[in-house]
Amino acid sequence: MLAALRRCPASLSRALPSAAISPRILPVSIPNSSIVLRVSAPRVAVAAFHQNTKWQQTAVAEAAVDQQSAQDDPVTKFKDLAIRNLVHPNIVNTITKQMRLDEMTEVQSRTINEALSGVDVIAQAKTGTGKTLGFLIPTIQRIIAEDPSLAQRPRSYKRARPDDIRAIIISPTRELAEQIAVEAQKLTQNTGVVVQTAVGGTQKRMMLMKTQREGCHLLIGTPGRLKDILSDPTSRIRAPRLNTLVMDEADRLLDQGFTEEIEEIKLHLPDPSEVERQTMMFSATVPREVVDLVRRTLKPGFHFAQCVNEDEEPTHHRVPQKVVHVTGFENITPTLYELFQRELQEAKEGKAPPFKAIVYFNSTAEVTLAASVFYKLSGGFKRGKPLHGLRAYEIHSKLTQAQRTRSSDDFRFAQSAILFSSDVTARGMDFPNVTHVIQVGLPRDRESYIHRIGRTGRAGKEGEGWLIVSPFERSEIGRRLRKLPINEDSSLETARIDMTEERELPENIAKTLSEVTESFSKVYPDQLDAAFRGMFGSFQWVNNKQALVDAAHRLAEFGWGMPNPPPVPASVFSGGGGRGNPSRGYGRPGSFGSRDRGSSSRSGGSFGRRSDDRIGDRRSRGGFGNRGSRGGFGDRSGGFGDRRAVGGGFGGRSRMPDFE
Numbered sequence: 248m249l250a251a252l253r254r255c256p257a258s259l260s261r262a263l264p265s266a267a268i269s270p271r272i273l274p275v276s277i278p279n280s281s282i283v284l285r286v287s288a289p290r291v292a293v294a295a296f297h298q299n300t301k302w303q304q305t306a307v308a309e310a311a312v313d314q315q316s317a318q319d320d321p322v323t324k325f326k327d328l329a330i331r332n333l334v335h336p337n338i339v340n341t342i343t344k345q346m347r348l349d350e351m352t353e354v355q356s357r358t359i360n361e362a363l364s365g366v367d368v369i370a371q372a373k374t375g376t377g378k379t380l381g382f383l384i385p386t387i388q389r390i391i392a393e394d395p396s397l398a399q400r401p402r403s404y405k406r407a408r409p410d411d412i413r414a415i416i417i418s419p420t421r422e423l424a425e426q427i428a429v430e431a432q433k434l435t436q437n438t439g440v441v442v443q444t445a446v447g448g449t450q451k452r453m454m455l456m457k458t459q460r461e462g463c464h465l466l467i468g469t470p471g472r473l474k475d476i477l478s479d480p481t482s483r484i485r486a487p488r489l490n491t492l493v494m495d496e497a498d499r500l501l502d503q504g505f506t507e508e509i510e511e512i513k514l515h516l517p518d519p520s521e522v523e524r525q526t527m528m529f530s531a532t533v534p535r536e537v538v539d540l541v542r543r544t545l546k547p548g549f550h551f552a553q554c555v556n557e558d559e560e561p562t563h564h565r566v567p568q569k570v571v572h573v574t575g576f577e578n579i580t581p582t583l584y585e586l587f588q589r590e591l592q593e594a595k596e597g598k599a600p601p602f603k604a605i606v607y608f609n610s611t612a613e614v615t616l617a618a619s620v621f622y623k624l625s626g627g628f629k630r631g632k633p634l635h636g637l638r639a640y641e642i643h644s645k646l647t648q649a650q651r652t653r654s655s656d657d658f659r660f661a662q663s664a665i666l667f668s669s670d671v672t673a674r675g676m677d678f679p680n681v682t683h684v685i686q687v688g689l690p691r692d693r694e695s696y697i698h699r700i701g702r703t704g705r706a707g708k709e710g711e712g713w714l715i716v717s718p719f720e721r722s723e724i725g726r727r728l729r730k731l732p733i734n735e736d737s738s739l740e741t742a743r744i745d746m747t748e749e750r751e752l753p754e755n756i757a758k759t760l761s762e763v764t765e766s767f768s769k770v771y772p773d774q775l776d777a778a779f780r781g782m783f784g785s786f787q788w789v790n791n792k793q794a795l796v797d798a799a800h801r802l803a804e805f806g807w808g809m810p811n812p813p814p815v816p817a818s819v820f821s822g823g824g825g826r827g828n829p830s831r832g833y834g835r836p837g838s839f840g841s842r843d844r845g846s847s848s849r850s851g852g853s854f855g856r857r858s859d860d861r862i863g864d865r866r867s868r869g870g871f872g873n874r875g876s877r878g879g880f881g882d883r884s885g886g887f888g889d890r891r892a893v894g895g896g897f898g899g900r901s902r903m904p905d906f907e
């Protein structure tokens with residue numbers, strides 16, 4: 248596993264100007280690995296030269312050089328950090344004995360060595376290659392170096408002052424901040440260093456009380472909550488001697504959405520000209536657009552550990568990536584269902600590891616709808632159903648933080664499960680043994696794709712990536728996902744079927760389609776409404792609005808079984824690019840067929856019986872199944888825990904993805 252994990256690119260080509268590189272280091276490339284050597288003249292032991300023969304003299308000199316250069320080489324084994332007095336043995340022992348890690352990954356070796364010397368660091372390395380330890384080790388060591396008494400765990404409780412925080416780590420999402428905090432707690436368990444977490448969605452008062460009581464040396468949080476706490480004069484949480492600032496997923500934090508909060512956080516930190524500060528930035532992606540910002544944020548002479556070549560694929564070779572082109576939006580859910588069944592079967596037959604997938608959607612409304620539909624589809628994941636044995640969870644920003652944490656924890660510990668997710672888990676989350684990452688719809692940019700797919704194939708493991716796209720997105724793939732090794736896959740039959748046509752279908756396909764449509768008939772109409780409106784938000788960039796409206800109508804009619812689709816948001820045509828067709832009835836309120844949205848209660852039964860003859864035809868052929876037998880809303884408890892129906896959706900989806 249380790250060998251694969253260390254397989255990072257060889258070249259050290261840098262996107263930043265060479266002046267930006269610390270003058271003390273010299274990049275050296277050797278086949279299949281790359282290391283950074285400090286430039287220092289070897290000090291050769293000469294004292295005994297005159298007493299030895301020439302070959303003896305040479306041997307002694309060589310040995311001395313070897314010994315010296317061994318000291319100068321960057322450390323690549325964790326235990327050597329303690330042997331060379333670079334990191335306190337209490338931290339190193341935790342890493343080697345409790346966490347059972349031995350060799351550093353390339354990014355760890357190339358950042359820990361430099362960061363320990365105090366220079367600012369920016370690191371870019373592929374997903375799942377251990378960047379977290381790359382910044383945690385130097386951060387914690389620096390705290391201990393400033394106050395050596397913290398190296399030992401006190402006999403009683405750990406204590407610190409709340410108004411003397413020494414290091415802050417910022418993460419764009421709550422789950423990631425919590426995950427980093429768990430790792431930091433592990434690393435500091437045998438020391439006196441106190442770690443606290445500050446994330447949105449949790450009770451601020453509780454956090455404040457805890458921090459005021461226990462104090463804090465290392466604070467890990469999301470931008471909004473950190474800003475909130477540091478700017479609150481009554482919080483008593485301060486960092487007047489802060490000497491380390493870490494930005495994980497730095498490119499995301501430098502993105503416009505967070506600029507204001509980050510700047511405000513910095514206003515509450517000491518002036519770096521008065522209190523020397525080390526800044527570290529880490530990410531799997533450092534797009535060109537942020538390079539200038541990075542340069543302005545870091546001190547001159549910073550070290551850029553670029554473990555991904557510019558001309559190299561930023562994803563792992565061991566993670567094959569496939570794109571499935573579906574005939575229409577209505578094919579997406581059947582395609583997912585077919586894929587789940589197939590992969591689950593493979594795992595059951597022992598041909599593959601337990602199926603554990605994350606399915607990403609571009610909006611909260613889609614996540615909610617998919618989670619509901621698959622819950623119905625599986626009959627609560629009951630015995631005898633195709634998806635039996637598979638747990639399913641959903642996660643997005645419209646859940647409470649307690650629900651998010653529960654989904655995330657449950658999925659983390661599940662052996663075989665599906666997580667329906669928005670981008671809240673796209674970056675940094677280290678769920679073990681994820682075998683599949685499935686992206687529905689084109690992600691907003693290349694970086695999102697890379698981070699999402701990085702949830703699989705971590706720490707040297709295998710995995711696969713799937714992308715399911717509509718015809719609208721076909722031409723956009725090459726532009727948005729340039730230079731990524733994505734291959735077309737046509738193995739899923741339900742992807743290619745024209746669901747608007749009536750024709751005989753193989754029994755298994757007909758069954759899949761009929762089960763999907765029946766499940767859609769059982770979900771909350773509000774969810775369908777929200778997802779329908781949301782489609783127009785996600786596809787704002789499509790110029791041909793009429794084609795988009797027609798495709799959405801086909802989805803509602805043939806995918807969801809609605810004879811009359813929900814109204815199209817008025818805003819769709821106001822921005823130009825096409826005109827509505829009033830004869831199709833969009834914009835008409837309450838066009839949910841015989842579904843009475845006003846009575847979308849749990850009473851069941853009255854739920855949109857379809858009078859459409861064509862469907863009747865299909866049913867008689869065994870094509871689209873038993874639409875007549877609607878069981879209302881069924882039992883939502885179980886499988887998805889305390890899920891709630893989330894309305895509102897993303898008609899007015901903002902520019903920002905579903906992040907913090």
Ligand SMILES: Nc1ncnc2c1ncn2[C@@H]1O[C@H](COP(=O)(O)OP(=O)(O)OP(=O)(O)O)[C@@H](O)[C@H]1O
Pocket residue numbers: 249252348349350351352355372373374375376377378379380530531674675676677701705706
């Ligand atoms: N030296 C190591 N040897 C083996 N496993 C390691 C090592 N360092 C870290 N790991 C493990 O690798 C996994 C991924 O680490 P981590 O989450 O830090 O990756 P990352 O590079 O930050 O990923 P991302 O880009 O997604 O944020 C974790 O489970 C971690 O415990």
